Amino acid sequence: xxxxxxxxxxxxxxxxxxxxxxxxxxxxxxxxxxxxxxxxxxxxxxxxxxxxxxxxxxxxxxxxxxxxxxxxxxxxxxxxxxxxxxxxxxxxxxxxxxxxxxxxxxxxxxxxxxxxxxxxxxxxxxxxxxxxxxxxxxxxxxxxxxxxxxxxxxxxxxxxxxxxxxxxxxxxxxxxxxxxxxxxxxxxxxxxxxxxxxxxxxxxxxxxxxxxxxxxxxxxxxxxxxxxxxxxxxxxxxxxxxxxxxxxxxxxxxxxxxxxxxxxxxxxxxxxxxxxxxxxxxxxxxxxxxxxxxxxxxxxxxxxxxxxxxxxxxxxxxxxxxxxxxxxxxxxxxxxxxxxxxxxxxxxxxxxxxxxxxxxxxxxxxxxxxxxxxxxxxxxxxxxxxxxxxxxxxxxxxxxxxxxxxxxxxxxxxxxxxxxxxxxxxxxxxxxx
Amino acid sequence: xxxxxxxxxxxxxxxxxxxxxxxxxxxxxxxxxxxxxxxxxxxxxxxxxxxxxxxxxxxxxxxxxxxxxxxxxxxxxxxxxxxxxxxxxxxxxxxxxxxxxxxxxxxxxxxxxxxxxxxxxxxxxxxxxxxxxxxxxxxxxxxxxxxxxxxxxxxxxxxxxxxxxxxxxxxxxxxxxxxxxxxxxxxxxxxxxxxxxxxxxxxxxxxxxxxxxxxxxxxxxxxxxxxxxxxxxxxxxxxxxxxxxxxxxxxxxxxxxxxxxxxxxxxxxxxxxxxxxxxxxxxxxxxxxxxxxxxxxxxxxxxxxxxxxxxxxxxxxxxxxxxxxxxxxxxxxxxxxxxxxxxxxxxxxxxxxxxxxxxxxxxxxxxxxxxxxxxxxxxxxxxxxxxxxxxxxxxxxxxxxxxxxxxxxxxxxxxxxxxxxxxxxxxxxxxxx
Numbered sequence: 001x002x003x004x005x006x007x008x009x010x011x012x013x014x015x016x017x018x019x020x021x022x023x024x025x026x027x028x029x030x031x032x033x034x035x036x037x038x039x040x041x042x043x044x045x046x047x048x049x050x051x052x053x054x055x056x057x058x059x060x061x062x063x064x065x066x067x068x069x070x071x072x073x074x075x076x077x078x079x080x081x082x083x084x085x086x087x088x089x090x091x092x093x094x095x096x097x098x099x100x101x102x103x104x105x106x107x108x109x110x111x112x113x114x115x116x117x118x119x120x121x122x123x124x125x126x127x128x129x130x131x132x133x134x135x136x137x138x139x140x141x142x143x144x145x146x147x148x149x150x151x152x153x154x155x156x157x158x159x160x161x162x163x164x165x166x167x168x169x170x171x172x173x174x175x176x177x178x179x180x181x182x183x184x185x186x187x188x189x190x191x192x193x194x195x196x197x198x199x200x201x202x203x204x205x206x207x208x209x210x211x212x213x214x215x216x217x218x219x220x221x222x223x224x225x226x227x228x229x230x231x232x233x234x235x236x237x238x239x240x241x242x243x244x245x246x247x248x249x250x251x252x253x254x255x256x257x258x259x260x261x262x263x264x265x266x267x268x269x270x271x272x273x274x275x276x277x278x279x280x281x282x283x284x285x286x287x288x289x290x291x292x293x294x295x296x297x298x299x300x301x302x303x304x305x306x307x308x309x310x311x312x313x314x315x316x317x318x319x320x321x322x323x324x325x326x327x328x329x330x331x332x333x334x335x336x337x338x339x340x341x342x343x344x345x346x347x348x349x350x351x352x353x354x355x356x357x358x359x360x361x362x363x364x365x366x367x368x369x370x371x372x373x374x375x376x377x378x379x380x381x382x383x384x385x386x387x388x389x390x391x392x393x394x395x396x397x398x399x400x401x402x403x404x405x406x407x408x409x410x411x412x413x414x415x416x417x418x419x420x421x422x423x424x425x426x427x428x429x430x431x432x433x
Numbered sequence: 434x435x436x437x438x439x440x441x442x443x444x445x446x447x448x449x450x451x452x453x454x455x456x457x458x459x460x461x462x463x464x465x466x467x468x469x470x471x472x473x474x475x476x477x478x479x480x481x482x483x484x485x486x487x488x489x490x491x492x493x494x495x496x497x498x499x500x501x502x503x504x505x506x507x508x509x510x511x512x513x514x515x516x517x518x519x520x521x522x523x524x525x526x527x528x529x530x531x532x533x534x535x536x537x538x539x540x541x542x543x544x545x546x547x548x549x550x551x552x553x554x555x556x557x558x559x560x561x562x563x564x565x566x567x568x569x570x571x572x573x574x575x576x577x578x579x580x581x582x583x584x585x586x587x588x589x590x591x592x593x594x595x596x597x598x599x600x601x602x603x604x605x606x607x608x609x610x611x612x613x614x615x616x617x618x619x620x621x622x623x624x625x626x627x628x629x630x631x632x633x634x635x636x637x638x639x640x641x642x643x644x645x646x647x648x649x650x651x652x653x654x655x656x657x658x659x660x661x662x663x664x665x666x667x668x669x670x671x672x673x674x675x676x677x678x679x680x681x682x683x684x685x686x687x688x689x690x691x692x693x694x695x696x697x698x699x700x701x702x703x704x705x706x707x708x709x710x711x712x713x714x715x716x717x718x719x720x721x722x723x724x725x726x727x728x729x730x731x732x733x734x735x736x737x738x739x740x741x742x743x744x745x746x747x748x749x750x751x752x753x754x755x756x757x758x759x760x761x762x763x764x765x766x767x768x769x770x771x772x773x774x775x776x777x778x779x780x781x782x783x784x785x786x787x788x789x790x791x792x793x794x795x796x797x798x799x800x801x802x803x804x805x806x807x808x809x810x811x812x813x814x815x816x817x818x819x820x821x822x823x824x825x826x827x828x829x830x831x832x833x834x835x836x837x838x839x840x841x842x843x844x845x846x847x848x849x850x851x852x853x854x855x856x857x858x859x860x861x862x863x864x865x866x
Contacts, residue, residue: 004707005708007709007710008710010562011559011561013724014720045513050512053735076478078695080694082475082695121728125444125584129443130442261514262511262513262515264732264733265733273436273438276440277440287443290456294554296547296550298548298694302736302739
């Protein structure tokens with residue numbers, strides 16, 4: 001007699017509609033391999049070769065030996081054994097964010113994580129202790145953070161973004177509402193640069209105001225920055241962390257887009273002082289390390305060495321090392337925007353935003369962009385996209401779709417927009433609004 | 434004005450005494466580098482060379498290309514890109530557990546995890562949905578599982594082990610008590626082979642009885658088996674999973690001891706059918722994948738390739754590939770037991786167990802083996818060990834210490850026991866009992 005587990009007796013996060021939605025999307029990508037896919041936000045594969053892994057490993061090992069003076073036995077133990085919970089390449093990461101982002105950070109405040117995703121889990125688990133603690137999320141919002149919040153049973157309240165990302169006045173208002181309801185707005189999660197899913201960015205001038213509102217509301221800020229380097233036009237403003245004079249910002253970084261996703265290496269910068277009842281002081285990074293020891297113990301030493309080698313190889317300057325990638329993504333985004341303009345010119349009811357960079361564009365349509373529409377789009381028109389409703393925790397985005405152009409060729413982008421037009425035409429003639 | 438976080442406003446798992454204890458122990462190891470350390474349960478480093486990583490990577494890549502017929506572009510994408518959530522080497526793992534453990538498992542039921550630790554997190558998060566759900570833990574118990582339970586706020590009830598590990602009658606009794614208290618014993622966690630910390634094993638004849646009790650009590654069983662290959666004497670009984678006719682056992686495996694810790698690759702075998710309200714059926718592994726997508730997204734593809742290469746290299750037989758390691762650990766354990774016999778012969782109040790394998794021995798002493806004693810032991814006698822109290826969630830083990838002999842040389846084991854005798858002498862003359 002086989003054991004059977006009813007789904008409704010498993011944890012409620014497994015019933016999260018965003019999870020089933022993502023499963024549906026992934027299955028659609030597999031069921032329609034010939035479709036042009038504007039769906040996944042994955043990086044372009046560029047010029048990677050398997051032999052590069054060995055080259056980066058060697059670069060890291062040479063650096064440890066020749067520059068840092070580590071013995072062969074020590075380096076071997078670092079690669080093969082259990083190691084420091086918060087990672088081995090924390091110093092290299094601190095140098096890189098100093099060069100790339102003007103973020104000055106003590107290496108002891110760096111936690112090397114299994115991708116940015118583990119960083120989100122560690123940070124939310126550490127900060128949320130009480131059922132009255134609420135996570136404010138810029139909305140629409142990356143599914144990774146809402147997924148972690150659901151895993152941990154953390155209440156979320158959306159803070160609606162405007163065309164220029166999160167607005168200080170709206171943050172102040174939502175924060176006050178939460179507090180008035182007897183709850184405690186504990187932290188705000190946002191992606192200030194080319195957010196997933198909207199592509200929108202918070203202007204430089206607004207960033208200090210956001211920090212001021214956070215300070216006044218006694219809110220911690222969780223800044224997630226996977227796309228910041230990939231600017232199409234304009235100048236990059238400083239990150240919130242670079243502006244963070246009072247250590248209010250916990251910064252989550254990713255090497256998935258700037259180096260490679262397959263290594264699964266990200267990091268958290270957590271330089272907040274933590275004091276215990278006896279007045280002893282640690283850094284939040286040290287507390288995150290205790291949680292990490294219960295989640296993954298260590299980030300793969302092999303992966304850290306590969307990413308470490310890429311950092312060494314770049315002279316600790318990923319902005320420069322990504323010059324070609326930045327150009328590629330900017331060209332893709334520009335082409336997508338141009339094609340949308342050409343093909344949907346002056347079309348009533350169809351609009352889209354024009355992000356200054358990143359991987360994503362949001363298109364507003366005059367019909368429901370739901371799973372059924374996605375199915376028709378893939379099956380009948382050979383084009384995939386992501387329903388924006390997946391990124392709303394409060395039922396919004398039902399007539400919007402996200403287009404990702406990061407991993408497509410120019411030919412695919414052109415063909416994809418042609419197919420998208422055909423799909424939109426069909427939906428409009430199909431659905432009386 | 435710097436943000437300050439009071440520790441008591443962070444998550445309560447950070448106040449777990451086992452965590453501070455482990456921190457204390459790790460610091461002691463660092464503060465007394467000249468001490469012989471019986472503390473950490475890490476594997477011996479053996480003959481590892483950095484170049485081996487490249488060799489294993491190549492072995493995996495060749496296998497994918499030549500045996501499985503994957504194209505170069507496909508292999509490169511697998512190594513560098515985001516990939517299948519439940520991993521890429523699930524088929525290789527299924528072959529290996531079939532050869533090594535007589536476990537027949539559908540590769541789709543294998544979840545490749547960031548070490549066994551992530552496996553524990555995924556399994557506990559999936560199974561525990563309700564505040565009335567209780568985790569039964571064999572006691573004393575590995576700190577990794579109690580740590581995860583505390584992260585997730587899961588109530589634990591200890592099931593005391595006897596000299597031969599967990600006993601069916603005790604399991605039946607504790608399970609009934611939990612149910613009588615209005616709670617639901619949801620799952621049992623145990624390490625049936627050479628448990629951490631006790632080194633004890635459940636005899637083969639008892640294993641079916643344990644499964645029968647679990648079935649009668651409607652308990653799922655979480656079997657964790659990091660040490661099973663490392664037998665000193667006797668024959669290996671089948672694992673619970675190999676005996677599991679009704680898919681009651683969720684098996685957690687580790688490559689940290691049989692391959693290398695630094696890759697951080699483990700796995701979960703979860704072939705339980707899950708049915709939703711519409712009667713649709715998935716495997717528990719598929720549900721775990723949804724949780725994994727919110728924890729680490731993927732296990733490092735580079736790490737999977739390294740471990741995959743080691744599996745290929747071993748002909749999918751880690752038992753044979755570990756012949757030298759098995760011998761080394763058996764010799765170390767035998768030597769430690771012999772030295773304890775020689776040096777503590779007939780000493781009143783001192784006793785220890787004689788595990789058939791694994792990394793650990795438990796010594797009972799007639800004084801408190803607490804942090805203060807550990808400090809004296811390290812500082813004045815140059816020998817480190819682990820207080821057994823760290824592994825009890827209910828205050829036991831205060832006069833016991835764990836000795837680990839896995840990563841020591843014979844000379845260190847001999848010298849360590851001499852130092853331990855001097856320490857014990859000192860404590861006995863010091864402490865009026």
